[in-house]
């Protein structure tokens with residue numbers, strides 16, 4: 001089974017070809033990602049209209065490059081997969097229209113895939129992780145724990161009730177005068193900082209379950225910064241490093257504690273795995289804290305390569321390949337869904353657009 005995947009739900013335009021042999025591990029034959037960072041840089045965030053236009057312009061080229069790199073023609077592809085949500089509606093529509101065109105022109109089956117399912121199934125694509133497993137999806141736009149029981153069976157155990165951690169890293173970096181993206185900037189500043197100088201809150205730390213909150217933490221950093229500026233007229237490099245270290249330590253503690261809580265929902269299984277996805281999973285301090293929790297819980301820790309942790313189309317092609325054995329294909333009525341929770345009425349919602 002060879003699937004062409006398309007992804008355009010946020011600010012990356014992506015196309016990929018994934019091959020699933022009859023036996024043996026899946027192979028990523030190509031994975032093209034065209035990011036739009038330059039287009040949005042001047043605006044301090046993703047501008048939906050600009051993103052949608054750029055996706056519409058770049059999708060064809062990405063598909064062409066993905067086929068060329070995979071040494072394939074469109075005729076040799078067995079099915080077309082596309083992110084049908086959740087995400088910025090204009091971008092999702094661009095992808096869905098492009099996929100429908102390819103499907104109509106070639107007569108190949110079409111599969112609309114939930115973007116979050118793509119992230120959640122990535123550890124199976126990269127590491128062949130067995131069901132059931134725990135997934136922490138932690139990125140610029142998302143933060144949630146999922147129990148993944150099958151390619152169409154996800155239980156959301158909890159998540160952030162306000163900001164995503166990546167968003168918090170980016171905002172805090174801006175507050176304390178570090179560059180963007182904030183994650184890597186804070187991580188490297190924190191290496192030279194004292195994480196005990198400022199006592200930042202660990203919101204919801206003692207509450208059971210997996211819900212998290214990061215916006216109060218961000219406000220606490222803001223207050224401390226204002227205090228320092230008031231007292232000293234500005235921030236020294238050491239202040240920046242200590243603020244970064246204090247903030248990062250709080251995020252680490254919250255994620256580790258909630259991961260420990262998530263294990264309470266793990267069903268009986270011969271093997272246990274904790275998997276991560278999303279750009280924030282690049283953070284070494286976060287990774288090593290999660291690894292410790294996993295080993296305490298006698299679970300293996302799986303972090304796919306970063307290029308497959310962030311938005312890409314290989315995960316969409318792979319999710320469609322797995323789901324194709326569990327459900328019927330979509331038709332040209334497939335519609336884009338800006339909101340699409342993973343664990344609500346999955347089969348019905350995976351139908352043709354209602």
Ligand code: ATP
Pocket residue numbers: 010011138139140141142165166167169170181182183184187278279280281282283284309310311
């Ligand atoms: P989504 O995929 O949810 O739509 P996104 O495209 O913003 O959102 P990703 O590309 O997965 O998310 O990740 C980008 C985020 O990861 C940014 O917020 C960035 O600051 C954060 N990030 C990247 N590297 C690190 C790091 N080393 N530590 C912490 N955060 C990081």
Ligand code: FE
Pocket residue numbers: 115119139310311
């Ligand atoms: Fe994503």
